[in-house]
Each structure stands twice: as structure tokens, then as C-alpha cells.
Amino acid sequence: MKLSFVYVLPVKTEFKYAIKDELPEVLNLAAEFGFKGVEYNIPNPFEVDFERLLRLTEDYGLRISAISTGSAYLEYGLTITHPDFSIREKALKFMRKYIEHASAHNSGVVVGLIRGRRNDRAVEEIAESLISSIKMLEDHCLNYNVFLLIEPLNRYETDYINNVEEALRIVEQTGNYVKLLLDTFHMNIEERNIRDAILRAGRNIGHVHIAENNRLPPGLGSIGWKNVVHHLYxxxxxxxxxxxxxxxxxxxxxxxxxxxxxxxxxxxFQVEYDHSS
Ligand SMILES: [Mn+2]
Structure with a gap:
């Protein structure tokens, strides 16, 4: 297992500014602390100088662990289950571009807030919409060797897919290019216990977000990290x-x-479980 961190790229700030000042310093520090990956949250995949971002990341010996997409929802209101087909199409266009970016290191693209909210729709209706959108991305995922990562989010942040069980239903109806993204903060709210949720998700886990029960960094809350790491292994x-x-x-x-x-x-745990390093 390797450490990574989420870095949200600015929407309106000059991208050059962000790259010049803050990001190199952060990458340098993370590498020093033993991090191996960085997950970029990219508001607009068409407006990012991705080649430059990739080179910079690799210059510090890091890999892109995943691409997250929540800011495309927050900034532009794009969702892949939107009732307005033109918005849904635009969201899918964004997703295809995210997939191309994620292929740099064969990682995953997060399906969090961009999956949309249920609102007054029946669960079956939004599920059908989500599954059909995911299937439209299947060829792109396979061609680029990239996973889609369904992330259960807690009830205060979304009204659709709050736990592992619900996310697994989507995986079952799509394919093995779709995996789960477990987030300890959300699991702490929605699952009976984190251990059982990890065991239930099993081989379907593609990526993990880490934060404490209070959203602080690990070690500043009450989540049992030894337990989490052990069961993931x-x-x-x-x-x-x-x-x-x-x-x-x-x-x-x-x-x-x-x-x-x-x-x-x-x-x-590495001695016991991790034979890749
Ligand atoms: Mn998360």
C-alpha cells in the first residue's frame, strides 16, 4: 500500500500560478514524507495543461494515483445522470477526457458527486441512468486501461449511493472496469463498522480516501488505522x-x-502482505 493525497487544482486561478508557486513545494514535501502518489481534482479536464502537470509530478518521483471529478459538479453542475441530456452529454465528454488523463499512470477516475443526485427520482430510475452512462464509458476505460471508481458518500453530501452495498450493485451491473472507492470518513458515518465494509467490498476496492471521523488527517481522530490497513491488506x-x-x-x-x-x-504489515515492494 502506498500513500497519496488529493490536490484540488484551482478553477479560476491562473493554472500557471498554481503550478509555479504552491504545487512544486507540496510535491517535494510529500515525496520527502514518503508519499508515492497524488490524486488531482481537476475542475475542467480540457483547460488543464496536463502534460506539464504530469511532467512536474514525475519530476518529484510521484505517480498520479487517481483523477477526481467533484469540482466539475461543483463548478459546472455536470452529472452523468442529469435529466437534461445535453448536460449529461457534456459530463460524459468531461469523463472521457478525465479517463485519457488517468491513463498516464493507468489509474482511476472517481465517480463521486458527478454521478448526480436522486432528488425526486426513484432509485431505479437514477440507477438505470448511471449504469447506462457508465456503460457508455466502458470502451474508453478498456482502451485506456483506466478504472471508474464509485465512491459511496455520506447522507449529508448526497442522496444516492451512501454505502458499500449500494455501490456494489452498480459494479455487479456494469463490469470489472468499475471498482469501489472507499472513504474512511464516509464509511465511519454510513457503515455498521469499517472492517465489515472493507471485507464486503473485498476485491472490488480500487482506491481509498483517508481522513478521520472528523475529516482531520489520520491520527487526529478516532479511526483505528491499524485495523483499516490490516483489513485492506x-x-x-x-x-x-x-x-x-x-x-x-x-x-x-x-x-x-x-x-x-x-x-x-x-x-x-508490508512484510506479511505486500510482495510488490
Ligand atoms: Mn472521498
């Missing part, structure tokens, strides 16, 4: 644990805090 997961926490007391401190909490735990 038990089901054969050997991918990224990607930090998605509040940047408190600061982004840099959050990276350090995460590394200090998780590096020893991962190392402890």
Missing part, C-alpha cells in the same frame, strides 16, 4: 491510501501528520 488491496482531509493546521502539517501515523503501520 487482508482483502488483497495494495493500492493507494489517498489523503482527503481538512488541511489543518495546514496542508503541509496534514501531510506530515498522515505520514507519521500511517508509514509505520503500512511498514508493519
Amino acid at each position: 487482508r482483502v488483497g488491496f495494495n493500492g493507494y491510501l489517498s489523503l482527503e482531509a481538512l488541511p489543518r493546521p495546514s496542508f503541509k502539517e496534514a501531510l506530515k501528520q498522515t505520514a507519521e501515523t500511517l508509514n509505520p503501520i503500512i511498514k508493519g
Whole structure:
């Protein structure tokens, strides 16, 4: 298992500005703390100088662990289940571009908020819409060797797919290019317990977001990280644990805090489970 962190690229800020000032410093620090990946949350995949981003990331010895898409929903209101077909088409166009970007390191594209909200629709109706949109992306995923990552989100953030069980139903009806993204913060709210949720998701886990029960970085809350890492290894997961926490007391401190909490735990289990490193 490897550490990663989510980095949200700015929407309206000059991209050059962000790259010049903050990002290299963050990448450098993360690499120093033993992180191996970075997950970019990209508001508009057509407006990002992706080649440059990729080169910069690789310059620091890091890989792109996933591409997250929540800001395309927050910024443009795009969803792949939107009742307005033209908006849905635009969201799918964004998804195809995200998939192309994610192919740089054969990682995954997150299907979180971009899957849309149920609102007054029946569950069956939105499920049908989501499944058909996902199937429209199947060829692109297979051609580019990229996964789609369905992320259950807690009830306060969405009214559709709140837990592992609901996400598994989508995987069952699509294919093995669709995996689960488990987020410890959301699991802590929605699952009976995190261990059982991990065991239930099993081989379908493609990516993991890590944060405490209070959204702080690991070590500043009450989640049992040894338990989490152990059960992820038990089901054969050997991918990224990607930090998605509040940047408190600061982004840099959050990276350090995460590394200090998780590096020893991962190392402890590596001898037993991780034969890839
Ligand atoms: Mn998440």
C-alpha cells in the first residue's frame, strides 16, 4: 500500500500560478514524507495543461494515483445522470477526457458527486441512468486501461449511493472496469463498522480516501488505522491510501501528520502482505 493525497487544482486561478508557486513545494514535501502518489481534482479536464502537470509530478518521483471529478459538479453542475441530456452529454465528454488523463499512470477516475443526485427520482430510475452512462464509458476505460471508481458518500453530501452495498450493485451491473472507492470518513458515518465494509467490498476496492471521523488527517481522530490497513491488506488491496482531509493546521502539517501515523503501520504489515515492494 502506498500513500497519496488529493490536490484540488484551482478553477479560476491562473493554472500557471498554481503550478509555479504552491504545487512544486507540496510535491517535494510529500515525496520527502514518503508519499508515492497524488490524486488531482481537476475542475475542467480540457483547460488543464496536463502534460506539464504530469511532467512536474514525475519530476518529484510521484505517480498520479487517481483523477477526481467533484469540482466539475461543483463548478459546472455536470452529472452523468442529469435529466437534461445535453448536460449529461457534456459530463460524459468531461469523463472521457478525465479517463485519457488517468491513463498516464493507468489509474482511476472517481465517480463521486458527478454521478448526480436522486432528488425526486426513484432509485431505479437514477440507477438505470448511471449504469447506462457508465456503460457508455466502458470502451474508453478498456482502451485506456483506466478504472471508474464509485465512491459511496455520506447522507449529508448526497442522496444516492451512501454505502458499500449500494455501490456494489452498480459494479455487479456494469463490469470489472468499475471498482469501489472507499472513504474512511464516509464509511465511519454510513457503515455498521469499517472492517465489515472493507471485507464486503473485498476485491472490488480500487482506491481509498483517508481522513478521520472528523475529516482531520489520520491520527487526529478516532479511526483505528491499524485495523483499516490490516483489513485492506487482508482483502488483497495494495493500492493507494489517498489523503482527503481538512488541511489543518495546514496542508503541509496534514501531510506530515498522515505520514507519521500511517508509514509505520503500512511498514508493519508490508512484510506479511505486500510482495510488490
Ligand atoms: Mn472521498
